[in-house]
Amino acid sequence: MDYQVLLYYCYASIEDPAQFRDEHHQLCLALDLRGRIIVAAEGLNGTVSGTAAHCVAYMAAVKADPRFGALEFKVDAAAGHTFQKLHVRVKPEIVHSSLAHLKPQEKTGQHLSPQEFRALKDRGDVVVVDVRSDYEYNLGRFRNAVTLDMENFRDFPARVEQLKQFKDKKILTYCTGGVKCEKASAYLLEQGFENVYQLHGGIIKYGIEAGGEDFDGKCYVFDNRVAVDVNRVNPRVISRCCVCREPSARLIDCANPQCNAYMAQCESCGDVMQGACSEACAAHPAKRPYDGTGAYPKASNHYQPAQGLASYKG
Structure with missing residues (x-):
């Protein structure tokens, strides 16, 4: 039986996260999905696995909610469930950032498609910034990307000082699926950076739509696969x-x-x-x-x- 892995997020107002959590848990149970889903007043963030048919039904159910009309799923094939359990939890943020005051749905860095990101990333007036943790970028990262020596994304505000030398350049941020970039780029704008962009859909979407060109190594993922290949064009191990x-x-x-x-x-x-x-x-x-x-x-x-x-x- 064919299985899929879905990676997704959406910043959208959820008035009663606890009630939404209960209802969403029941939906996942009915479809035999497994994975980790975070519900917060600011939105929804998750990675789940299930049969292809059940994943299609889940995507349709989520997209039927007007609050998540802008949500995009990153879909990958799998041999079976990539999680052993199902967790649907309410948390203060959909990604722990220490930047709860930011609202990416109102102001964030300009989204770049994988093709636009690929076209811009090597220009002299551009700096590509990895906003992930050290164990992630040590396994794989874009060639020539700036890394920030972070154990956790909540360390990002303390690392922004390192980027001030690039204020006159275009800053292109990227992460695994895009959710961290929404707040990272919003924070850079708040700190006075003017030309801030983000890779829409993250590394995973870039691999699917742009062949993963110039992404060296593997991409760390938060399921039992641990790491996945991204680059089908010019891969190398780092x-x-x-x-x-x-x-x-x-x-x-x-x-x-x-x-x-x-x-x-x-x-x-x-x-x-x-x-x-x-x-x-x-x-x-x-x-x-x-x-x-x-x-x-x-x-x-x-x-x-x-x-x-x-x-x-x-």
């Missing part, structure tokens, strides 16, 4: 094994659950270190058995998706 420092696009979790670092590790070093990032983690008493994959999904044999709704209501 991440290096954390042990031997040879090029490796193989991303795993450290076998020590108290470390759990995302890291690139080649198969050879994975065998030697048994999936650990260091000698200390390899010797840690809590270290998990290594099966060669470096993936440690939680057991879900007894998962009952409706429990998420019950537990939310208390």
Whole structure:
């Protein structure tokens, strides 16, 4: 059976996020979808997996709501569910940013289609800025992009000082699916940057519509696939094994659950270190058995998706 992964977001006013959350959870249950969905007063943000037919039905149901008329789904094929569980949660923001006062639906950077982004990104009057976290851009990023050494997107305002040297240039921001760029570009405008743009639909849409040209490495994704190929034009590996420092696009979790670092590790070093990032983690008493994959999904044999709704209501 064919499966799909849907990545999407929309900044739109939701007056009663808790009620919307309950109703949306029921919709996902009815369609046997799994994934992570965030509901906030400012909008909706999610990644879900399901059969192709159920994903089509879900997209139609979401788009039927006038509040989400501008929402665009990024659709990718999958061999099966890329999540083991369903979580639909109410949070203060649809992406934790420390920029809750911004309203991207009212003012944000100019959207560029993947084709427009590709045409502009290498010009001398342009600076391409990656607004993702360090573990993401270390795995893959656009060639010559400026990175900001962030552990989390909420660090972005503190890093903007690094970009002030580029105030006379066009700033092109990008992220995985576009949701972070909406607030990042809005914040840059608030800080006095005048020519601010964003890659509409993010890296994922760029890969689908522009072949991923000049995106080096792999794109980190927030599901069980961990990382996906984007570039079908001129791909190359930029991440290096954390042990031997040879090029490796193989991303795993450290076998020590108290470390759990995302890291690139080649198969050879994975065998030697048994999936650990260091000698200390390899010797840690809590270290998990290594099966060669470096993936440690939680057991879900007894998962009952409706429990998420019950537990939310208390």
